[in-house]
Each structure stands twice: as C-alpha cells, then as structure tokens.
Amino acid sequence: MRNLDQDTITQAVIAGFEQTPDPRLKEILTNAVQHLHAFARETRLSEAEWMEGIRFLTAVGQQCDEKRQEFILLSDTLGLSTLAVAMNNPKPAGCTQATVLGPFHVAGAPSYAHGEDVANGAPGVPCLVRGTVRGIAGDALGAARIEVWQADAQGLYDVQRPGLAQHQARGVLHTDAQGRFFFRTVVAEAYPIPADGPVGALLRATRRHPWRPAHLHFMIEAEGYESLVTHVFREGDRYLDSDAVFGVRSSLIAEWVPHDGPEGRHYTLDFDFVMNKAAV
Known part of the structure; x- marks a missing residue:
C-alpha cells in the first residue's frame, strides 16, 4: 500500500474491498471506483476542479431537507x-x-x-x-x-x-x-x-x-x-x-x-x- 501512483492506486483501492461480505456491495463499489478513476484520468481532472466538484456536491446535500430532495x-x-x-x-x-x-x-x-x-x-x-x-x-x-x-x-x-x-x-x-x-x-x-x-x-x-x-x-x-x-x-x-x-x-x-x-x-x-x- 506504499508508494502508490496514478498507475497503481485504482487496483489498491479495489483490493481493499476484497473482504466485503455482501457480493453486490462489493460489485458496486468496485465498478464505481473503476469508473470514477477512469473519469479522472480521461478528463485529466485537476485538484482545483475536484475540490469544486466536492463543494458542489456538499451544496447539493445542504439543500436537502424533509420537504426538498x-x-x-x-x-x-x-x-x-x-x-x-x-x-x-x-x-x-x-x-x-x-x-x-x-x-x-x-x-x-x-x-x-x-x-x-x-x-x-x-x-x-x-x-x-x-x-x-x-x-x-x-x-x-x-x-x-x-x-x-x-x-x-x-x-x-x-x-x-x-x-x-x-x-x-x-x-x-x-x-x-x-x-x-x-x-x-x-x-x-x-x-x-x-x-x-x-x-x-x-x-x-x-x-x-x-x-x-x-x-x-x-x-x-x-x-x-x-x-x-x-x-x-x-x-x-x-x-x-x-x-x-x-x-x-x-x-x-x-x-x-x-x-x-x-x-x-x-x-x-x-x-x-x-x-x-x-x-x-
């Protein structure tokens, strides 16, 4: 798990799901990580852009309540x-x-x-x-x-x-x-x-x-x-x-x-x- 880089990080994260007892949860998490990492590589996502994405998703969550989703x-x-x-x-x-x-x-x-x-x-x-x-x-x-x-x-x-x-x-x-x-x-x-x-x-x-x-x-x-x-x-x-x-x-x-x-x-x-x- 040391010295991970852009070529090895994806498989390392997926390996972390190996002990997941629910097979469907394991499948979903594995595919989600693969697609998210592929998206970041394909778009050459910058750190500033990713932080802006986090801010956006945070704001979406903050807008949710019992009357609005x-x-x-x-x-x-x-x-x-x-x-x-x-x-x-x-x-x-x-x-x-x-x-x-x-x-x-x-x-x-x-x-x-x-x-x-x-x-x-x-x-x-x-x-x-x-x-x-x-x-x-x-x-x-x-x-x-x-x-x-x-x-x-x-x-x-x-x-x-x-x-x-x-x-x-x-x-x-x-x-x-x-x-x-x-x-x-x-x-x-x-x-x-x-x-x-x-x-x-x-x-x-x-x-x-x-x-x-x-x-x-x-x-x-x-x-x-x-x-x-x-x-x-x-x-x-x-x-x-x-x-x-x-x-x-x-x-x-x-x-x-x-x-x-x-x-x-x-x-x-x-x-x-x-x-x-x-x-x-």
Whole structure:
C-alpha cells in the first residue's frame, strides 16, 4: 500500500474491498471506483476542479431537507433517474410506462373518497380526473391504491409553500370493484424545477432551462402486480420535447378537455392505467 501512483492506486483501492461480505456491495463499489478513476484520468481532472466538484456536491446535500430532495433533482436533470427507471421497469407492450418519481413525493398524503377534491384549496382551474386501473389481461383491479400529487397553477407543490397547514393537490384513493377512480383537482400547468440551489446553478452554467411540462404524478399499487410510478402529461405543452428531467413518454400524453358552463371553465382528463403482473 506504499508508494502508490496514478498507475497503481485504482487496483489498491479495489483490493481493499476484497473482504466485503455482501457480493453486490462489493460489485458496486468496485465498478464505481473503476469508473470514477477512469473519469479522472480521461478528463485529466485537476485538484482545483475536484475540490469544486466536492463543494458542489456538499451544496447539493445542504439543500436537502424533509420537504426538498436536491440530490433527486440532480439525478433527474442528469438523466440518471430516467436511466434507472428504464433499466428497472421493462414493460410488455400494452402496459403503462413508468417514469421518474421526482423530488416532491412525500409520505403521509391524506386519503380521499371517489369524487372528492384533492386540490384542497390549491389555486387553479377546476379539473375532473377519471380512469381505470386494469391488468395486462384486461382484468379490473379493484382496491388498487392510487397516490396522486401535482403542482398548482402557480407552479408550486404544497411542500414548497412555507407554513401551509395542510396538504394540497396530493392524496390517496382506491379504485372501486370495477377498477374505476375519479377525483377533482386543478388543471396541471408547466412549471420550473427549483432553480435557487446548486442544481439551478448547473442548469444556468450549461444554458439549460428548468421547465417541466404540465403533468400529474401517479403511484399505483395493486396486489399481484408491479408497482407503477408514472406521470400523465398535458397534450400541447411547449416543454414536452425539452423536459428538464427527461421524463416524457409519448404514451403518457393525454388531453385536458375544456368545458364551459354556468360556473365558468373547467376541464376533464380521462386516462386508463394498465399494470404488469408481478414476477412469481
């Protein structure tokens, strides 16, 4: 372990993992070191540049709290989240595609019955969301757990509003015996991801915009089926082809249909989800 240089350091570090009892941990650490060292060699990374990288990652961690996950945001904007989702969620034809979780999912969302208003006071134009959850064979999935969350008309999630006493524009409901669900909320609008932290600084340095196309988040769980984390995107949004977190799938784009009535304009969104069977 003495007199290590740029030609011998990598193998010396890898040798330090030889006694790791968990084989998967050993594999991950070995490959991580190999790729990190190869990156440093390929770019001829200077000490000053590496220290700047450490400062950046430190700032990302310091921005994280129970309401904001800057590391997920970094992973999203670098495409790593989408890569991990694509590798780990292969779906047969006909199943609803998965996409990124995003940094604003939180535990403890309130429960709602069918037809209730999950917006719960969030600003925006009223919208009725309807659909079904079915298996790949077409069977209705009753009692499937559906968790939804979204930004409001001002481009904010409830956890971004300091002092808000209750959750807004997020909730949990369950499908009926025919696999149906419906709830009221507000129309999804495009919004910028938080750009006041180190990830925003990175986007500005690379001349990238921070905008996400309008969407609703869904997390669906049904017994005997793979869990599904996905979005439904709004047809016609200007950012569908330049999503800051690379999450758009054509099969997840749907139309928010406008309606005018005595109480003003409102919208409807209809979308059906198809779940893949879990491996036995």
